[in-house]
Amino acid sequence: MKEILDLIRKEITDAFVACGYDEKYGRVSLSNRSDLCEYQCNGAMAAAKEYKKAPIAIATEVSEKLQDNPMFESVIACPPGFLNLILAPGYVTDYVNAMAEDDRKGVDKVAEPKTVIVDYGGPNVAKPLHVGHLRSAVIGESVKRIGKFMGDNMIGDVHLGDWGLQMGLIITELRLRQPDLCYFDPDYTGEYPSEPPFTISELEEIYPTASAKSKEDAAYKEEAMTATFELQQGNRGYQALLKHILDVSVSDLKKNYENLNVSFELWKGESDAQPYIPDMVEKMKKDGYAYVSDGALVVDVKEDTDTKEIPPCMILKSDGASLYDTTDLATLIWRMEDYHPASVIYLADKRQELHFVQVFRCARKTGIVPDTTELKFIGFGTMNGKDGKPFKTREGGVMRLETLVSEINEKMYEKIMDNKTMEEDEARKTAQIVALSAIKYGDLSNQASKDYIFDIDRFTSFEGNTGPYILYTIVRMKSILHKYEESGKKVADAKILTAASESEKSLMLELAKFNSAMRGAYEENAPHRICAYIYDLANAFNHFYHETKIMTEEDEKKQAGYIRLLELTKEVLEICIDLLGFSAPERM
Known part of the structure; x- marks a missing residue:
């Protein structure tokens, strides 16, 4: 399905062209004043200079051209030249009904799927995972799942540190x-x-x-x-x-x-790259790229446009031993030979950026990867404690990852048992599911490159922008659907009806943004875009739920329409949380 924003943009662009203006002025965006309109176009402001007309005059012309367009409930020209757009409820309803009938809820796969290797593990063998491994695993897993959902062949490699x-x-x-x-x-x-x-x-x-x-x-x-x-x-x-x-x-x-609900297609290590190193080194020497400097073998990777010093990429130390640079370059050789990826994505602490700049430049300069292969580094920020310093144990040491998971599991278990709605076994299993959402959503809701505070109390809250809040919303929907089915009713052939309230239309408008949110998350390798979307969607649903008597609605057709809307919202949320790497329990 086409994104609703693209469909709106086409109508606005056609109206600008019909009025004699360039199509470039038909750009549309979400409104930054939701109290005034749902979408807006500022093209008349930019066109005024070229056409030597007052922007309000241009906006008025275009708005008049759109008065009978069934897509819009209203198109209003506002001084000094804005176009304020409100969609017709019937149009929005048709759009979400089409989503409901589509297995992928309106999200098309990419036209040209590609093979992508995601390097997002990096643990050293013989050492336990600690909290420093969390971000790479959680972000990388989500990036991989998003790419797979969009149709790419995604290959996750743990890339073990097993050779130093x-x-x-x-x-x-x-x-x-x-x-x-x-x-x-x-x-x-x-x-x-x-x-x-x-x-x-x-x-x-x-x-x-x-x-x-x-x-x-x-x-x-x-x-x-x-x-x-x-x-x-x-x-x-x-x-x-x-x-x-x-x-x-x-x-x-x-x-x-x-x-952590994290998996890898490949369990390769630095040691797997070793057979490729001798030939790689000899080729770099033969082709004139590698030379000896202070006893070490290096390749220059600086460029004329550099504004800061980029040191040479070290291939071998003076004693002949290999380094991270060496194994990362040799790993690229076997990845290219075995998988021919269109893209290789690396997840690591953003402080390692220089290392990846050197490796990427060296790989291109020496012909290890062609110009057509994308090499991308996603550098993530630090996970900090409430004191703003890297997350530690109470004793000041580095916390094992399983200890962190265990502590949050226990905290969720206590909260669930306080509600006194479950037996212990079910509470334990539910606590694990909800705790995982707290950990992953707490991390992924932040832009990857930014440091963030790991606040256990906030992340495990059932209120606010948290994983448990999202799950609680889904569980609420499951409960309503169970009650509806238990009453002997079925929703199989029901259609979502035209919104009868602002909260119902607002929920539909949020649903209609799903494919746009997915495209943005995919193109930017940005799971936080999905988190932002589902938080808005959950809020829109809860507002609708509190204003609407779903189970006591006497008009069965109207009630079935509500249930179908609820069902679609649940399905979209469940797709999204799966892409973030967690799931929802049956109850909480």
């Missing part, structure tokens, strides 16, 4: 504790054990211990760096240990991501 110094640290500490393991015997030629020599709990203790030692003991750190280098050079025992680390870590990571 942390691997050398784990190997070094493990060798210190269990030196007799066969992985450390250079003469061992047999098969390595299938069972790992550690549990996830032990692994999560080994890494921070090793990291702390390396900061105090230079010899220990040197040993870890050597282990890292040997791993990267193909040490057989270390490669087997890496496989164990990955198996144990990934199993735990999957469980934690599932609790």
Whole structure:
């Protein structure tokens, strides 16, 4: 379906042209004075200079041309030259009825679907997920779902950190504790054990211990760096240990991501890029892009138009070890070879912007990606506590993500039990659903690039711009629909009737903005656009609900029309929250 704004714009543009004015002046926007009109056109103000006429004269001409147009209830020219537009209730009703009959509720898929890889994980293996991983996972999952809904082939990659110094640290500490393991015997030629020599709990203790030692003991750190280098050079025992680390870590990571309703199509890591590095390095040297600077291999990526210094992209350190730059470039090679994506989107802290500028420029300069492939960095802001500083535990440490989820689950459980409407088991399950909406909506309702305050009390509130408020609105609709069905009535063939009140028309107008909201969220990779839309839609419904006696309406046709409108609103809201990555319970 065409967006309602485009349909309005066409009528206004045709009227400008019919009056002898250029079509460019027929632009229409939502009214910034909803007390005066629903849509507005300011084209007459801009046309006045070109046509040497008073803007009010132009606006009056155009308004007169539209007086008999069935789309509008009124088109009024207002000084100094605005066109104030109010849609005819019947026209809006026809539009939302067409939405109700469409499986996608009026949202067309993109005309030319493309393959998009979204890199939105980035956790390091052998370490638990913490709150710093939340934004990447939540925003990336929603961006992926929005793209898939619009018809693109979306591929999410977790892109594990499994190849840097942390691997050398784990190997070094493990060798210190269990030196007799066969992985450390250079003469061992047999098969390595299938069972790992550690549990996830032990692994999560080994890494921070090793990291702390390396900061105090230079010899220990040197040993870890050597282990890292040997791993990267193909040490057989270390490669087997890496496989164990990955198996144990990934199993735990999957469980934690599932609790967030986040999934990945690919569970690749930096280690998967290693086979591509030698040939990549040689090609960069051969083509004259890479050169040695202070012992390191680098590629210049600065451009004449730069207003600030952009350092060279470092390909190899002086000891021959690879870096994030190296693995990100090599990862792009296999992504291009295996998937030929039209776009690759990266989610990371906005403070990493320089890294991505260097990698993107190097990838283009050296021919790793063609000019036709979009490389996009979505840099997100910091999740802060009420003190405005990065979110911490009460003791001041970095909070584990599962701890945060558990705390919010518990808070929602207490609220639900206070209502005394559910048994404990149902309350626990419902609390998990509602808590997830609080976490995700609390994050996604903010523009990704901005820092925000993670306020548990506000995010878990059933009032205001929160996930639980959206879910409560949906649950209210489900309750009404259940009551309607229990009364023996069916709404299958019912039509939405022409609005009989301002609140009913306002709800229809909000519904009519659905495809526009989806297009904006898709084109801008902006889940916050969906949050803003559903908050307005939920408010419009609740206003309509409080003003309308739905279940006590005696006119059955009128009541069925109300129910059909309610059903459409619920379906649109459910599509939207699924794209945000959460769902609604049956009751709250």
